[in-house]
Amino acid sequence: MAYLLNVILGTIVPMCVTALVTMAITIIFKTSSTTNFAQGVISAFGAYVVASGLNKLNLSIWLALPIGIVVAVAMAVAIDVLIFRRGRYVNALGKQIITMGLISIIVGAIPLIFGMQAPQFRTFVEGKLSFLVDGQDVTVTVNALVCLAITAVVLTALFLLLQFSKWGLSVRATASNEYVAGMLGINTHVITAISWGLAGALGTLAATMNGGINQVGVYFMTNYQVNAFLAGILGGFATFYGPVIAAFLIPLANNLVVYLANVMGKPELSSWSLVIVYGLALVIIFFKPQGLFGKRTVKKV
Amino acid sequence: MDKYLYENYALFGSAPEQNKGLTARARGILANPLHHYLLFGVVMLVVCFLSANKVLPYSLQSGLAITFAYSLASVGFCLLMGYSGLASLGTGGFMGIGCYSIHFVMTEAGLPFGVALVVALAIAIVLGLIVGVVSLRIEGIYLVILTLGLSEILRNLYIAVQDSIYLSTFKLFGITVPRSASGYVVTVLLVIVMMLTHNLIVSPTGRAMLAMKNSTAAAQAMGISLMKYRLLAFVICTVYAVLSGMMLMITIRSAMATDASGFYALITSLNILAAVIIGGFRSIWGAVFGTFIMYGLQTMLLNRIPFLQENPVIITFVSGILVVLVVMFYPGGMAQLVQEVRGKLRKSRAARREAKYGKD
Known part of the structure; x- marks a missing residue:
């Protein structure tokens, strides 16, 4: 029991990172109708800005994070205004390929701007909490709890805004049909720009959390991005909450497989955990193509 | 008579x-368009030979071998995307099958290349069939993500099985092929694959795939079996990707699954996609040219410029900009450019003839 608790508590930060990235990808998918493959590198760019704030300006992480967010938001909005708004007549595949081109651009730009060396990073707070369960130690870092709190606040606020604010209504209208939304007086340009900005901000937040537990690098968010895409189709892109719930499930399932492998006395199975989890996800998607929480759409000829 | x-x-x-x-x-x-491919092959073999004997720069042949090895995957992807209208991000993962079958069959078991080829092709066909069946249920962006997931499964499988693989000596028909001679093998295979693909494209199969791309409903109404041609497209694409992985293994001789910029990482699938887009996604020549831009240009030419040699990231940066610009302003890619230039030349020639001989 204590071991299981330790496993679950150890998954908190990856779950938060995946959930935030998934939210960012979902919001762009809904408003710009493309899968943003550059989400990972945009987030990494934000993390590099945060790292320069930490290392070169000796700021605290609470000051460096907003700076990183502002830069990433500016970059994401610039991408929307300069590229996506002009490429309106590019088809869906073309848009995806543009985001792939963006990966190359940013991957090339990061070493040019920040240098080749991987930056040092810090967690939000230091320290651990320990308590006893069944006479065994259960440990959780304070940082993980802070990450969880931030993620909970941010995601709750976003969902509330999406559901109840005028902006949320405009986003949902744009997601359902951009042209009709524009006809009804919604400034869809502003809506997509805000979505991109939000995606940049969420990505930077996620990357900063991830930077506390993993080595920062150009591709260090790619795995989370892949998880986020899978979460997107596992939960179904039709809703906002589906992907986010799936985003919590994937890292959790991954660590549970590791836990089961260890409990059953076959620790060598644990390196197969991602294979098993992804395989399961694909099987579910095969039988429920619209996702766990999706709505069935009827294809028109 | x-x-x-x-x-x-x-x-x-x-x-x-x-x-x-x-x-x-x-x-x-x-x-005869097939002769173009043969001519190309002969020229490239001569270039390989001259480069191996140091008449031309030595780095040329390794650059060519790598470009052509990746080109195999691009040609398959060109068929899949340009002709069947299906997109996939599984290329990288599929290429790994080729690499690993070479490692396990040739390095570990000591069996000849033919056995590795048969094993790799068998796995490729099975995987292609699986993805093809999935593509009947799931389409568009969802299919892209699904193949991306499949590719990640394969990559994690490789990491779990064995991270680092290698090939020490490569023998073809009992003759040891050194690394410097791998260019010949890759060139010959690429020419064969290009010719086969060309024949496929102009055959009724190719027409059926094109019909399917434009409208699945219309194609079905004309009696084209979606299942048959989708499965075929995915099987061919996967087989080419696996061949590409095998050739890369023969050219480079070692690979790491955990390497984030390695053969079977997501970045390979994206680069192959970008190569096909830059080249023009309905042209075999375009696919090879695009692959040259993505992979060959750097090793063969740009590394000679000292500034770029010190800052290789600039090439990544510029290739990204190139991809974005091509998609936004030139969706037909380089193939469209060539066609437009050819059309203009023809027009100017006709105009010149008219000025000289008068109107007919």
Whole structure:
């Protein structure tokens, strides 16, 4: 029991990172109708800005994070205004390929701007909490709890805004049909720009959390991005909450497989955990193509 | 009888006349598009030979071998995307099958290349069939993500099985092929694959795939079986990707699954996609040219410029900008550019003829 608790508590930060990235990808998918493959590198760019704030300006992480967010938001909005708004007549595949081109651009730009060396990073707070369960130690870092709190606040606020604010209504209208939304007086340009900005901000937040537990690098968010895409189709892109719930499930399932492998006395199975989890996800998607929480759409000829 | 033959020759534009000049005869030979591929192969083999003997820069042959190895995957992807209208991000993962079958069959078990080829192709066909069946249920962006997931499964499988793989000696028909000679093998295979693909594209199969791309409903109404052609497209694409992985293994001789910029990482699938887009996604030549831009340009030419040698990231940066610009302003890619230039030349030639001889 204590071991299981330790496993679950150890998954908190990856779950938060995946959930935030998934939210960012979902919001762009809904408003710009493309899968943003550059989400990972945009987030990494934000993390590099945060790292320069930490290392070169000796700021605290609470000051460096907003700076990183502002830069990433500016970059994401610039991408929307300069590229996506002009490429309106590019088809869906073309848009995806543009985001792939963006990966190359940013991957090339990061070493040019920040240098080749991987930056040092810090967690939000230091320290651990320990308590006893069944006479065994259960440990959780304070940082993980802070990450969880931030993620909970941010995601709750976003969902509330999406559901109840005028902006949320405009986003949902744009997601359902951009042209009709524009006809009804919604400034869809502003809506997509805000979505991109939000995606940049969420990505930077996620990357900063991830930077506390993993080595920062150009591709260090790619795995989370892949998880986020899978979460997107596992939960179904039709809703906002589906992907986010799936985003919590994937890292959790991954660590549970590791836990089961260890409990059953076959620790060598644990390196197969991602294979098993992804395989399961694909099987579910095969039988429920619209996702766990999706709505069935009827294809028109 | 002779007259009949002559008429036939005249129809096909290559009469064996005595007074025909050399250029005219060459033009007659080049009228068959398949001969273009052969000519390309011969030229590239000569370049490989000269480069291996250091008449041309030595780095040229490794650059060519790598470009052509990746080109195999691009040509398959070109068929899949340009002709069947299906997109996949599984290329990287599929390429790994080729690499690993070479490692396990040749390095570990010591069996000949033929066995590795059969094993790899068998796995490729099975995987291609699986993805093809999935593509019947899930389409568009969802399919792209699904193949991305499949590719990640394969990559994690490789990491779990064995991270680092290698090939020490490569023997083909009992002859040891050194790394410096791998260019010949890759070039020959690429030419064969290009010719086969060309034939496939102009055959009824290719027409059926094109019909399917434009409208699945219309294609079905015309009696084209979606299942048959989708499965076929995915099987061919996967087989080419696996061949590409095998050739890369023969050229580079080692690979790491955990390497984030390695063969079977997401970045390979994206680069192959970008290569096909830059080249023009319905042209075999375009696919090879795009692959050259993505992979060959750097090793073969740009590394000679000291500034770029010190800052290789600039090439990544510029190639990204290139991809974005091509998609936004030139969706047909380089193939479209070539066609437009050719059309303009033809027009100007016609105009010149008109000015010289008057209107007919």
